[in-house]
Amino acid sequence: MIIPIKRAFNTVFNRQYPCPQGMIGSLAGELMVRQHATETVWTVSVADVQPADSVLEIGFGAGKAIALLADKTPDGSVAGVDLSATMVRRARTRNAQAVRAGQVLLQQGDAAQLPFANQQFDKVISIHSFYFWPEHAAVFAEIFRVLKPGGTCVVTFSTGKAGEAEAMRLEMEIEEQWLAHMRRLGFTEVQFAQGPVARQFKNVAIIGRR
Ligand SMILES: C[S@@+](CC[C@H](N)C(=O)[O-])C[C@H]1O[C@@H](n2cnc3c(N)ncnc32)[C@H](O)[C@@H]1O
Numbered sequence: 019m020i021i022p023i024k025r026a027f028n029t030v031f032n033r034q035y036p037c038p039q040g041m042i043g044s045l046a047g048e049l050m051v052r053q054h055a056t057e058t059v060w061t062v063s064v065a066d067v068q069p070a071d072s073v074l075e076i077g078f079g080a081g082k083a084i085a086l087l088a089d090k091t092p093d094g095s096v097a098g099v100d101l102s103a104t105m106v107r108r109a110r111t112r113n114a115q116a117v118r119a120g121q122v123l124l125q126q127g128d129a130a131q132l133p134f135a136n137q138q139f140d141k142v143i144s145i146h147s148f149y150f151w152p153e154h155a156a157v158f159a160e161i162f163r164v165l166k167p168g169g170t171c172v173v174t175f176s177t178g179k180a181g182e183a184e185a186m187r188l189e190m191e192i193e194e195q196w197l198a199h200m201r202r203l204g205f206t207e208v209q210f211a212q213g214p215v216a217r218q219f220k221n222v223a224i225i226g227r228r
Pocket of ligand 1: 035036037038050051054058076077078079080099100101102105127128129130144145146147150151152
């Protein structure tokens with residue numbers, strides 16, 4: 019009995035992940051904060067954020083990485099864009115003090131049309147949002163546009179269960195397709211980083227410097 023109930027629970031929440039909405043969406047956002055804790059801390063550390071950096075997160079969900087980024091940028095600023103109005107509200111609540119102080123700015127919007135000026139950010143990060151982007155080519159072009167020269171992006175996602183052949187196949191496909199695309203856009207030092215395994219899932223990141 020417990021297994022079917024757990025399955026139904028997971029399905030209700032999983033369906034929210036592309037764009038969490040309403041009360042269930044809020045709960046799903048908080049669940050993701052717990053589920054993604056390991057790769058969230060890892061991504062922020064890979065981005066090597068400096069105190070005066072201006073940082074953007076795409077698809078911030080309930081805003082845990084935004085909080086970590088705000089702690090690391092006392093002399094800088096943090097911006098975020100997420101498709102979900104529910105997640106914008108949730109993340110603003112989590113980061114209320116920094117939002118009030120003007121250090122953190124969170125907006126509803128689409129990764130494929132970032133509402134920011136050219137060359138505004140030292141770092142752009144994204145965690146588990148990659149799967150839902152409507153057009154990956156357009157999003158990478160937007161990331162390149164908003165990065166300052168010398169700025170870095172770190173896009174983290176999971177390729178599947180650790181050790182499974184499917185995860186390896188997907189990694190090779192992404193390396194061939196997306197790393198090559200980033201180089202064509204003008205990114206340098208493009209690399210594919212192996213991240214931590216969390217809850218049996220393998221996390222990786224695409225990294226590039228403008
Ligand atoms: C699986 S959740 C991950 C949230 C958070 N980064 C985390 O790890 O807990 C995916 C997030 O990406 C956002 N998202 C999906 N498509 C998007 C798009 N095209 N532009 C911006 N955000 C998007 C969703 O609204 C959601 O908050």
